[in-house]
Amino acid sequence: MKLISWNVNGIRACVKKGFLDYFNEVNADIFCIQESKLQKGQIELDLPHYEQYWNYAERKGYSGTAVFTKIKPLSVRYGFKKDEREPEGRIITLEFADFFLVNVYTPNSKRDLSRLGERLQWEDKLREYLMDLDRMKPVILCGDLNVAHKEIDLKNDRSNRGNSGFTDEERGKMSLILESGFVDSFRYVYPEKDESYTWWSYMSKVRERNIGWRIDYFILSSRMASDIREAEIHCNILGSDHCPVYLEMADDTDWEC
Numbered sequence: 001m002k003l004i005s006w007n008v009n010g011i012r013a014c015v016k017k018g019f020l021d022y023f024n025e026v027n028a029d030i031f032c033i034q035e036s037k038l039q040k041g042q043i044e045l046d047l048p049h050y051e052q053y054w055n056y057a058e059r060k061g062y063s064g065t066a067v068f069t070k071i072k073p074l075s076v077r078y079g080f081k082k083d084e085r086e087p088e089g090r091i092i093t094l095e096f097a098d099f100f101l102v103n104v105y106t107p108n109s110k111r112d113l114s115r116l117g118e119r120l121q122w123e124d125k126l127r128e129y130l131m132d133l134d135r136m137k138p139v140i141l142c143g144d145l146n147v148a149h150k151e152i153d154l155k156n157d158r159s160n161r162g163n164s165g166f167t168d169e170e171r172g173k174m175s176l177i178l179e180s181g182f183v184d185s186f187r188y189v190y191p192e193k194d195e196s197y198t199w200w201s202y203m204s205k206v207r208e209r210n211i212g213w214r215i216d217y218f219i220l221s222s223r224m225a226s227d228i229r230e231a232e233i234h235c236n237i238l239g240s241d242h243c244p245v246y247l248e249m250a251d252d253t254d255w256e257c
Contacts, residue, residue, distance in 0.1 A: 001248070002028045002029050002246070002247075002248050003029065003142065003218065003248075004026055004244050004246055005034070005103070005142035005143055005244065006032070006243070007033070007035045007241075008033045008034070008035060008239065008240050008242075009037070011033060011036045011038060012037070012042070014239045015043070015045075017238060017239035017240075018239050019239055020045075022234075022244070023047070026246070029069065029070050029071060030067065030068070031067070031068040032067050032068075032092075032101075032103040033065065033066050033067075034105035035105055036056075036066050037061050037062060037064060038064065039056050039060055040054065047068055050070055051070075051072055052066065052068050053068075053069075053073075053092055055078045055086065055092045056089045057090075058087045058089075062088070063090055063105060064088075065090060065091065065103050065104070065143070066092070067092050067094055067101065067103050069101075073094040073095055073096055074095045074096060075094075075095045076092065076093070076094055076095075078091070080126075089105075090106070091104050095137075098138070100133045100138070100139045100140070101140050102129075102130065102133070102140070102141045102142070102143075103143050104126065104141060104142070104143035104144075104145065105144050106122065106123075106126075106147070107122055107146070109165070109167065116164075116170075119170065123170070123176075123177075126177075127173070127177050130180070130182065131181070138221035138224050139182070139221050140218060141182070141217070141218070141220070142217065142218045143216065145215060145217050145219075146170075147165055147171060147173075147174050148160075149214075153197075154197070154212070154213040155197070155210070155211045155212055155213070156211065165213065177219065178219075182219050183225045184219055185219070185225075186214070186217070186233070188225050188228060188231070196214055197212025197213055197235065198212070198216035198235070198243055199213045199215050199242045199243075200212040210235075214233070216242055216245045217245065218231065227249050227250040228247070228248070228249060229249060230247070231245075231246070231247055232245070
């Protein structure tokens with residue numbers, strides 16, 4: 001089973017920059033996007049063999065998530081609770097026979113950290129939600145989680161300490177998720193691999209010099225870890241200030257609760 005997660009920073013703009021070429025080439029079973037930045041009816045993607053599920057933000061041109069899947073889900077949820085819709089379109093949960101897929105675009109704390117308190121409340125809510133799902137069946141969480149967890153996950157860790165996305169509070173919340181029965185798939189496969197980033201500022205020459213952050217993840221229930229076949233960062237794929245992340249899982253698995 002092949003999965004992709006990509007913050008496209010506006011799907012309409014990304015389509016003009018080669019999104020569909022990459023989509024067709026990678027041929028994922030499940031393809032998740034974040035920051036779609038549109039409303040219903042503003043784009044029609046011709047994706048044969050894929051079911052499409054969109055969660056739009058109430059605010060126009062902002063946030064939003066979507067999942068394109070060859071595997072038809074048993075159910076779909078657009079908030080943390082049944083029949084609840086998250087107003088910024090930041091979460092979609094698909095239930096499959098053997099696992100839950102949770103696609104998330106985590107709120108940014110903002111440069112001045114004015115949204116840090118709200119962000120930490122989101123983190124607590126998300127962790128509780130993941131743990132509740134995990135009691136029923138294993139969970140694959142993916143998306144732009146807006147945090148570099150460890151010093152190895154960004155280029156300039158010393159100068160960024162305390163900045164949005166690298167505060168002790170945000171990093172601590174990521175640690176709590178992992179301590180609650182989950183694994184970071186990329187670090188499970190490549191625990192010491194450095195200079196592996198998924199986001200770069202649009203400032204001049206930053207991406208060319210690979211001055212980046214790893215803030216896009218596939219996080220799995222621990223009992224799924226041994227079935228990870230590969231975890232990759234497709235840093236050569238342009239079209240957004242983020243690049244896609246890739247997860248390949250063994251087929252025909254049996255993840256017991």
